[in-house]
Amino acid sequence: MWLDYLGKFHPVVLHLPIGALVFTFIIAIVALKDDKPFRSTIKMGLIFSFFGALVSSILGYLLYQAGGYEEAAVQNHMILGWVTTASIAVLWALFEQVSFKKRFFPFFVMNVIVLSVTGHYGGQITHGQQYLALPQEEEKVITINIDSIQLYDQAVAKIFDRKCVSCHNFSKRKGGLALHQPLAILEGGELGLPYTVGNAVKSRIIEYAELPLEDDLHMPPQGRPQLTPSELKVLAYWIDEGANFDGTISFRSFPEEVQQSFAQFLPKKLPDVEPLKASILLRLQKMDFRVSPYTADTPFIQAKFMGESLSSKALNALLDAADQLIELELPNVELPEGFWKEITSFSNLLKLKLDGTNVQDQHLQKLNSLPLQSLNIARTQISPIGVKSLLEHTSLENVYAWNTKIASKEEKLLQEQTQIKLVFGVFEGFSKPQQLKPPQLTTEKTLFDSSLAVDFFSKVKGNIIRYTLDGSDPDSTATIYDQPIEINKSLTLKARSFKSGWLPSDVFSEDYFKVGKRIKKYEMLTRPSNRYSGVHKLFDFEEGTTNFADGNWLGFSGNDLVFTTKISKSERLKNITISCMESIGGWIIYPKRIRILGRAGEGAFTEIGRYDYRPEKIPTETTKKSFTVPISAGEKTELKVIVENVEKLPKWHPAAGEDAWLFVDEILFW
């Protein structure tokens, strides 16, 4: 302990022998003309220097024993220190023995040189390697808006991420505290908020960080990466300024020491490189690279290789642009070994995409010397070994390793070892077996008078459609659809999609209807609206959809639909079915009544069928309905069909009192 303490006096003592020796040396230079008057003075200087150097060396040794210095630098300094001490002793011994000018003085010169080197190494230990670096040109102004610094996002969140979040996060909440995002921070821990807004000194987060390392409450705990003084300063400044999570603040308003501490959080400046020569660009483009500029005012470029295999010519062209290359994409490219030999040449590369390439585990460690921020190795043969060699990378932020040889249980293990975000793919919650959609028909026609071919369509690979015609639900034993289904009687078609890996679809069901009579001649007695006209559509066997503007519907505004048509007894008609639609938004209401009148020859019409529609509730949705009216045709030869409009929109309707629309499509006689 005491010896360690004594060591601290090394810097106090060491300058004495240096001064003495240098002074003696100056006297020796003067003495070169005539040494006699100075001999005793020089001897005295040497003796003083020697003992000073000896004490200084011993103290230095004690300081070294106490530790805390970088081993290599100290070793050089210590060895040279002893050499200096010893050579002063030799100098002292030689002084009486040899010629002053020819032997003693040259040796003295060497001695002073050794001393200087020793001193230089010593200085490096205390002041750092860069202390004596020559002053450099001032760096260019960084092109971010320093007037709107977001203190939390740009610095505080990063500090938390680096030093705190590994123990204070969503899943691991030591002391109940989580620091991974603003909302969590505001929830506080068991002891409440970790800081006092506006007062850093009284904030637990700062207090704990400033406790001695051995203290149990010290944060981050011993053995974990510690907060640096500049991180601490930024953190304290943020708390003092109100611990805001958003809002911006000008860099210029920071106190100077905070500005210095904050500098590390400003975006890194890109290195200065020469602009790319046009000839190299043209070569790259010829070699199938697609090149684009990074920004207009920097020489940096991004390149994507569009070919399948990287030839040595292409690689050479790329190497000529290595300094300017900031992003390189080589998707699905066959990479030669030569590429990996040269990879370290791309010394400014921030983003590398190797997805789908033949990259191997052993290649990845070479990337550690690149300033990469993003690496894509998705769809490759990379195993955990490869990813492990990257975990210590100092600048990487994201590694995309989806679809590699990394098992899902290893994914978590790897992620726990690093602060780099590893993205392994995201099927969780998306991969459960899903239900297929029911099959779809190519035509919506369901009415026919002789026969009808029904055709399913499916663009789904490996999709199997099974169907029944007897009304039962199709299961995995039902008939497989492989050609159009021929229908020649009224029936219900049911079908379902099947596909391995998927749940079978819901049952698709459609009723097919063989119509007894096709109306060809008729006489309209009322007129539909011009916008929804074309009377033949009533009898064309094409049914309208719930879209009133689909071209199949006839619309009557405020008036009824009335027409006559001839029939014959042999047709044995028993029913008339009329399709209508209702849409509140479209002001379309179902008919209030349907009346069928009939007459034989030129006699008077009498009612032979009637349907009164009384809605059960106020409609809300757009619907389609078929009204079937039984008739007793008997000997009648002509029918008159009257579909009665409600005329005015009912009271419950938002536009009550306006003319109501009646929409009719197919009318069937059977």
Added chain:
Amino acid sequence: MDPLHEHLLNKNRRHFLQKMGLGIGGLALGSLLDPMGLKNSPTAADLLQTGPVPLPHFAPKAKRIIYLFQSGGPSQLDLFDYKPKLNEMRGQDLPESIRKGQRLTGMTSGQKNFPLTGSVFNFKQYGESRAWISELMPYTAKIADELCFVKSMHTEAINHDPAITFFQTGSQQSGRPSFGSWMSYGLGSLNDNLPAFIVMLSRGSGRPNGQPLYSRLWGNGFLSSLHQGVQFRAGKDPVLYLKNPDGISRKERRQMLDYLAAMNEEQEKLFGDPEVANRIAQYEMAYRMQTSVTDVMNIEDEPDHVFQMYGPEALTPGTFAANCILARRLIEKDVRFIQLYHMGWDQHDNLPTQIAKQAKDVDQASAALIMDLKQRGLLEDTLVVWGGEFGRTNYSQGTLTDTNYGRDHHPRSFSIFMAGGGIKPGFTYGETDEFGYNVVKDPMHVHDLQATILNQFGVDHTKLTYKYQGRRFRLTDVAGNVIHSILS
């Protein structure tokens, strides 16, 4: 003088005077006489700058964008903006202190009262970011931590067409270039074989007969026609009029195009109309697209797990989900701007039944698209935007019943979300009042959104301009601020 040649001189004279005015007349004269002759050799940077202004202005976070436009105006109050107060005050009249004279559409301006209605759907908080999402969007909820919600969007228009036009062109009146065209004009294409701006449409099952969209929404306005959006369709012909007529081989087509180009060049020399050069370029693009489009549209080579991820709808071409898979494939080909329009979000009546179907159309596929981009490492430089042209009212249009209501258009506040492209994930920006009617914190105007999106592409929105009829136009007109708080 030959009057036909006068235009060439006109052009030069105008350019000359323009450049003289800028004080570099001497140089300009030289460059007019021989544009390449002045410099001894152009640098690579010169060759790479093909656009009108040197771009990007600064380092971009995003290179590509997928804009999932939800046409019709999705009800923010039933999807993302949770307002329990509206459930408490159900049936009560909207206070004038909240409405503050807001104009209404003709569809509800005649209503005697405006009964407030909360959502019939349950809301919960999801992810570490604790984002509020309704039960209508279960897959979106799973990826809440990837998303940045903006709850404080507001617009100026109150009807569909002007509102969509406003979002797409920065102006309610049609005629300006669309967003994708500006992007194509400023930043150019990353792929020589496909257009820089591709549009795909799908119809929603919530309201299958909703408003139509017009192709001018992806039109180039006064920009060169090279920049107009190209619509890709489901079915045999993804791009209309692209394939060779029967009996014409690709080789014959090539010969025909070569001869046509030679004739067009003659015409260009005569008349100097830049549209002639554009037309030649478009013919060439169409020729290349004959093969590139078939490749990219053929989604049958996608493995089964992809369809599972995007949901069963993805198996049916032309659906929103199928278009999402296509969007991802186009992103892999570096198409700059992909816009999907999903129609049918216009729930004036029967909102609960309709919006449930509508949300189901898009929920899984949108979420799957974002996660698929993420696992492929594409999300970090691809921006995904999901949102409509305006929001919906907090009062019921038509009769309010226990289970049924409708909502009218509402421009003062609505929600959108974004992911990737340097936008802060797991974040919610802006707030509305407890009635979900007015923005009370951090508003984001349509122009702000446009400025922010351009910013992510390294473009200063005030500097991407085009001079037309004597005025310099830009996408954000004379407004718009980049919202820095949502940038990561």
